[in-house]
Amino acid sequence: MARRRQSVTIKHVAADAGVSLQTVSRVINNEPNVRPAMKERVQASIDKLGYVPSIAAQRMSGSRSYLILAINDRERTIADWTARQGGDWVDQMLLGGMLTASEHGYRMLIELVDTHDDHVERELGAALSALHPDGVVLTPPHSENSQITGLLAERGIRFARIGSKEPGPGIAMTMDDDGAAEEATRHLLELGHTRIGFIAGSEEYSLSDWRKAGWERTMGEAGLDCDDLCVRGDFGFDSGLAAARKLLALDDRPTAIIGSSDQMTLATLEVAHEQGLEVPRDLSLISFDNTPIVRFSNPKLTAIDQPIAKTIARAVELLIDRDGDEVEQPVVVSGELVVRQSTAAPPSGT
Amino acid sequence: MARRRQSVTIKHVAADAGVSLQTVSRVINNEPNVRPAMKERVQASIDKLGYVPSIAAQRMSGSRSYLILAINDRERTIADWTARQGGDWVDQMLLGGMLTASEHGYRMLIELVDTHDDHVERELGAALSALHPDGVVLTPPHSENSQITGLLAERGIRFARIGSKEPGPGIAMTMDDDGAAEEATRHLLELGHTRIGFIAGSEEYSLSDWRKAGWERTMGEAGLDCDDLCVRGDFGFDSGLAAARKLLALDDRPTAIIGSSDQMTLATLEVAHEQGLEVPRDLSLISFDNTPIVRFSNPKLTAIDQPIAKTIARAVELLIDRDGDEVEQPVVVSGELVVRQSTAAPPSGT
DNA sequence: TTGAAAGCGCTAACAC
DNA sequence: GTGTTAGCGCTTTCAA
Numbered sequence: 001m002a003r004r005r006q007s008v009t010i011k012h013v014a015a016d017a018g019v020s021l022q023t024v025s026r027v028i029n030n031e032p033n034v035r036p037a038m039k040e041r042v043q044a045s046i047d048k049l050g051y052v053p054s055i056a057a058q059r060m061s062g063s064r065s066y067l068i069l070a071i072n073d074r075e076r077t078i079a080d081w082t083a084r085q086g087g088d089w090v091d092q093m094l095l096g097g098m099l100t101a102s103e104h105g106y107r108m109l110i111e112l113v114d115t116h117d118d119h120v121e122r123e124l125g126a127a128l129s130a131l132h133p134d135g136v137v138l139t140p141p142h143s144e145n146s147q148i149t150g151l152l153a154e155r156g157i158r159f160a161r162i163g164s165k166e167p168g169p170g171i172a173m174t175m176d177d178d179g180a181a182e183e184a185t186r187h188l189l190e191l192g193h194t195r196i197g198f199i200a201g202s203e204e205y206s207l208s209d210w211r212k213a214g215w216e217r218t219m220g221e222a223g224l225d226c227d228d229l230c231v232r233g234d235f236g237f238d239s240g241l242a243a244a245r246k247l248l249a250l251d252d253r254p255t256a257i258i259g260s261s262d263q264m265t266l267a268t269l270e271v272a273h274e275q276g277l278e279v280p281r282d283l284s285l286i287s288f289d290n291t292p293i294v295r296f297s298n299p300k301l302t303a304i305d306q307p308i309a310k311t312i313a314r315a316v317e318l319l320i321d322r323d324g325d326e327v328e329q330p331v332v333v334s335g336e337l338v339v340r341q342s343t344a345a346p347p348s349g350t
Numbered sequence: 351m352a353r354r355r356q357s358v359t360i361k362h363v364a365a366d367a368g369v370s371l372q373t374v375s376r377v378i379n380n381e382p383n384v385r386p387a388m389k390e391r392v393q394a395s396i397d398k399l400g401y402v403p404s405i406a407a408q409r410m411s412g413s414r415s416y417l418i419l420a421i422n423d424r425e426r427t428i429a430d431w432t433a434r435q436g437g438d439w440v441d442q443m444l445l446g447g448m449l450t451a452s453e454h455g456y457r458m459l460i461e462l463v464d465t466h467d468d469h470v471e472r473e474l475g476a477a478l479s480a481l482h483p484d485g486v487v488l489t490p491p492h493s494e495n496s497q498i499t500g501l502l503a504e505r506g507i508r509f510a511r512i513g514s515k516e517p518g519p520g521i522a523m524t525m526d527d528d529g530a531a532e533e534a535t536r537h538l539l540e541l542g543h544t545r546i547g548f549i550a551g552s553e554e555y556s557l558s559d560w561r562k563a564g565w566e567r568t569m570g571e572a573g574l575d576c577d578d579l580c581v582r583g584d585f586g587f588d589s590g591l592a593a594a595r596k597l598l599a600l601d602d603r604p605t606a607i608i609g610s611s612d613q614m615t616l617a618t619l620e621v622a623h624e625q626g627l628e629v630p631r632d633l634s635l636i637s638f639d640n641t642p643i644v645r646f647s648n649p650k651l652t653a654i655d656q657p658i659a660k661t662i663a664r665a666v667e668l669l670i671d672r673d674g675d676e677v678e679q680p681v682v683v684s685g686e687l688v689v690r691q692s693t694a695a696p697p698s699g700t
Numbered sequence: 701t702t703g704a705a706a707g708c709g710c711t712a713a714c715a716c
Numbered sequence: 717g718t719g720t721t722a723g724c725g726c727t728t729t730c731a732a
Contacts, residue, residue, distance in 0.1 A: 007479045007505070009725055020703045025727060033701050050472065052479035056415065057725035059406040060708050066480075081445040081659075086436045086642035094440065094460065095431040102462075107481070109459055110444065112452075122400065129357045129402035130416075131457070155357070292436035296646035309431075359709055370719045375711060383717050407709035410724050 008049045017045040028053055029063075059132055066106045068316055069133040070097055071124070071142055074112035085263070086293035089139075089308060096309030097137065100316040106134070108316065113142065120147050128155055135319030137312060138162060138170070140205045158324065160315035163207045165330045171318050172330035175311055177207045180304045181214025181258065183337050184286045187302075188256045189222055192345045193284060195229065197247040197254035199264050201288075202234040211260050211288065229254060233264045240267025248275060248283075255346035256284035262291045262303065269297055269342070280344035290338055299341035307335045358399045367395040378403055379413075409482055416456045418666055419483040420447055421474070421492055424462035435587075435613070436643035439489075439658060446659030447487065450666040456484070458666065463492065470497050478505060485509060485669030487662060488520070490555045508674065510665035513557045515680045521668050522680035525661055527557045530654045531564025531608065533687050534636045537652075538606045539572055542695045543634060545579065547597040547604035549614050551638075552584040561610050561638065579604055583614045590617025598625060598633075605696035606634035612641045612653065619647055619692070630694035640688055649691035657685045 010028075014021045019042060026034045027042040034042075045051070059065040070093055080087045090110065101108040111127050113120060128136075128151075136159040142148050143161035152159045153169035160171040188196050198215045201208035212230060219226050231246045233239030240259060244267055247254055259265030265287035269279055277283045279299055287294055290305035311333040318324035318331070360378075364371045369392060376384045377392040384392075395401075409415040420443055430437045440460065451458040461477050463470060478501075486509040492498050493511035502509045503519035510521040538546050548565045551558035562580060569576050581596050583589030590609060594617055597604055609615030615637035619629055627633045629649055637644055637653040644651035661683040668674035668681070 007482075011725080021726080022703060022728095023701090026702090029727085035701065038701080050475060050479075052476045054410075054482065054725055055480045056406040056409040056482065057708095058727075060404075060410050060710090060725075061727035062708060063727055065406065078445065078449070081438070081441045084438060084640075084642045084645075086438075086646070088431075088434060088436075088438070088441075090444065091431045091438075091440055095428070098460065098462070099428070107459060107461075109457060110448065111457075112448070125400060126402045129400075130405045132357075132404060132406065290434075292434045292642065293646060295434070296436070296643055298648065360711095361709080371710075372712095372719060373717090376718090379711085385717065388717080404709055407724095408711075410709070410726090411711040412724060413711060 007054075008051045010051070010053065012049055013042065013045045013051045016049060017042045064134050065132045067131055067133040068097065068101050068106055068108045068135045068137065068319060069111050069127065069131060070108055070137040070139070070312070071111050071113050071148075072139050073141060074114045075116070077112055086296075087291050089291075092308035093137075093139070093312045096311065096313035097316050100313040101320070104316075104320045106316070106320055108137075109133070113148075115141050115145055120145065121151055124148060124151055128152075128157065133157065135159060135316070137315050137319070138164075140164075140207065144206060158319050158322070160319060160324065162311060162315065163205065165206070165210075167329070171315065171324040171327070173311060173315055174207070174210070174330050174332050175306050175308075176332045176334040177210035178214035178217075179332075180288070180335050180337070181211040182218045184258050184288075184304055185215050185218035187337055187339070187343065188258070188284060188286065189218070191256075191284065191343060193256040194222075194224055194346075195252060195254040195256070196224070197250075197257040198226070198230045199240060199243040199247070199257065199259045199268065200230055200232040201260035201264075203232070205235075208232075208260060215258060233260070235261040235263060237263040237267045240264030241271055244268035244271035248272070248277070254283075256286070256343070258286045258288075260288045262287045262289040262294050262301070265301060265303075266293065266297055269301070280342050282347055284344055284346070285342040286337075287342075290335075294340070302340045302343040303338050305335040305338050307333050357404075358401045360401070360403065362399055363392065363395045363401045366399060367392045414484050415482045417481055417483040418447065418451050418456055418458045418485045418487065418669060419461050419477065419481060420458055420487040420489070420662070421461050421463050421498075422489050423491060424464045425466070427462055436646075437641050439641075442658035443487075443489070443662045446661065446663035447666050450663040451670070454666075454670045456666070456670055458487075459483070463498075465491055465495055470495065471501055474498060474501055478502075478507065483507065485666070487665050487669070488512060488514075490514075490557065494556060508669050508672070510669060510674065512661060512665065513555065515556070515560075517679070521665065521674040521677070523661060523665060524557070524560070524680050524682050525656050525658075526682045526684040527560035528564035528567075529682075530638070530685050530687070531561040532568045534608050534638075534654055535565050535568035537687055537689070537693065538608070538634060538636065539568070541606075541634065541693060543604075543606040544572075544574055544696075545602060545604040545606070546574070547600075547607040548576070548580045549590060549593040549597070549607065549609045549618065550580055550582045551610035551614075553582070555585075558582075558610060565608060583610070585611040585613060587613040587617045590614030591621055594618035594621035598622070598627070604633075606636070606693070608636045608638075610638045612637045612639040612644050612651070615651060615653075616643065616647055619651070630692050632697055634694055634696070635692040636687075637692075640685075644690070652690045652693045653688050655685040655688050657683050
């Protein structure tokens with residue numbers, strides 16, 4: 001266990017094993033053309049000295065940087081962190097991304113970028129120049145920001161677009177928003193609901209309309225009207241309040257509502273309570289996201305889980321293994337409906 | 351806006367400005383011995399070409415790596431992420447750490463390390479060799495793991511120890527656990543409580559006993575007994591359940607309980623409800639941590655906020671500015687008592 | 701199958 | 717003040 005003050009380099013290993021630097025390099029990178037005996041000898045020296053290649057040096061000499069950049073919207077992310085309302089998007093990204101990356105000897109670094117900024121390009125460009133990541137994971141709304149995707153494509157950096165279906169450079173991935181909305185709707189249909197309201201999310205996110213489309217289609221297939229049953233919010237709590245009020249003020253009021261985010265659905269729950277409606281007796285609720293908070297409301301919300309960790313894990317894999325191009329796109333990772341206490345049969349009077 | 355396929359290097363800038371590489375380097379690093387006119391000219395080229403130095407190259411040539419490593423306990427962190435119970439420790443670290451780091455041109459990278467593992471040293475050593483971070487932020491229980499602090503010291507890497515008071519290498523930092531417990535106790539005292547129970551955290555964390563000490567001292571100063579009023583948990587929900595049952599089974603039952611974590615305090619709330627006690631009418635509760643979930647219980651919990659973001663931000667600053675050594679240690683960043691709905695005067699009968 | 705040489709982009713040390 | 721030289725630790729030629 002030689003432990004030098006300065007960390008051990010490839011030279012030390014080469015000297016110890018009595019081979020050239022090149023051979024050590026080949027062993028590190030699992031390259032062919034190394035005789036087993038040689039390989040073993042070198043590996044022994046590596047283990048003995050506790051040698052670990054310097055990523056900076058590897059990157060310098062034109063090889064990989066072993067870095068994946070996960071990019072999130074700055075404003076939104078900081079707002080979430082500051083509000084401390086229980087959103088765990090970033091944690092789930094880390095859970096899926098970091099762990100998968102590290103299995104492959106990579107690291108994942110979070111980077112915050114302003115979408116609305118005029119200088120997204122400069123901001124992101126600087127990060128790319130400084131870090132030279134081997135891959136980038138884009139989350140909504142960046143996934144569909146052509147300034148960003150364009151820059152990445154131009155620089156020849158592999159990237160995944162979470163929440164995007166469009167063809168084009170980068171690996172498109174979705175969490176099956178359409179199918180999830182269908183599943184939620186179908187669940188309510190099976191319980192006997194016919195007036196199922198829907199609170200859509202911000203138009204800035206394509207997935208908002210995929211969810212809406214899934215609900216609409218399923219309603220249509222069941223021969224049911226959607227007419228005035230959809231209201232648009234912006235994913236936030238306040239917009240949910242407004243949307244819920246609108247829906248619950250309808251003459252033929254919905255007996256169930258699907259909210260496109262936990263915040264909006266929780267807001268709906270609050271409005272329901274305000275109006276003396278009991279959930280799920282008078283009103284069934286299904287939420288999208290399944291962030292921690294849905295477990296703490298009363299009743300606990302039935303929700304569509306967003307498989308963020310799984311999706312990011314898959315993205316990182318595709319980025320690292322470099323077979324993202326061969327895979328059929330969009331890559332879809334489906335979430336599931338987690339049934340809790342906010343859904344039941346509609347009131348019998350209806 | 352020259353935009354090359356390959357990113358622009360220091361050479362391009364030097365050529366464009368008609369100066370030597372070194373001069374450009376000096377400008378980048380804000381070094382002296384560059385005439386203002388020269389500096390301006392170089393800066394103009396930098397801006398024009400959109401040049402950003404490659405961190406890998408900077409690191410290679412013996413300068414900084416512009417990287418701060420934030421190390422968390424692997425097992426605990428993954429458990430938290432998987433449980434999705436609303437803990438936001440990592441988010442708060444990122445909020446404080448990432449943002450502060452980026453203000454200084456640094457990045458913060460999260461790294462998960464097993465404390466209990468026999469090969470902490472190898473694991474951490476590998477990360478250090480690969481990344482060569484300029485600084486490391488240690489969180490409990492790593493902060494007091496001498497294998498870890500020893501390795502860091504040996505390698506000459508600056509580090510901060512959050513939740514540690516001991517002298518020794520690295521910057522010791524606390525969130526004033528003792529003072530916070532005092533504040534919580536005092537708040538209850540002022541409301542008129544005299545039987546104040548305390549649920550301590552795992553002994554593996556020194557801060558558990560600092561909190562306990564703060565409570566004990568304050569109780570003592572008020573001439574009050576602590577005798578059977580302290581039960582130890584492990585920060586987790588189940589241990590809180592057990593501790594609360596023990597405390598509430600006491601003959602002279604406490605009218606208030608301070609829990610050393612949100613999970614344990616929430617468990618206490620549940621036990622109270624089980625036993626038909628109303629909070630805060632029959633029992634007051636104060637929690638430690640102030641993670642998102644305390645906002646979603648009924649009643650909302652009064653809690654001592656752990657100023658994680660602030661603390662990590664300060665740690666990163668001290669690490670980057672390299673004046674951590676001159677600062678008085680331990681560096682303490684105080685949290686505050688956030689009064690919500692779980693504290694009131696004790697039942698009048700008492 | 702192995703090794704030697706060159707160079708990645710940058711900065712330290714030294715000259716000028 | 718500014719430029720030159722060397723070299724960081726590694727991988728990519730290319731030669732043996």
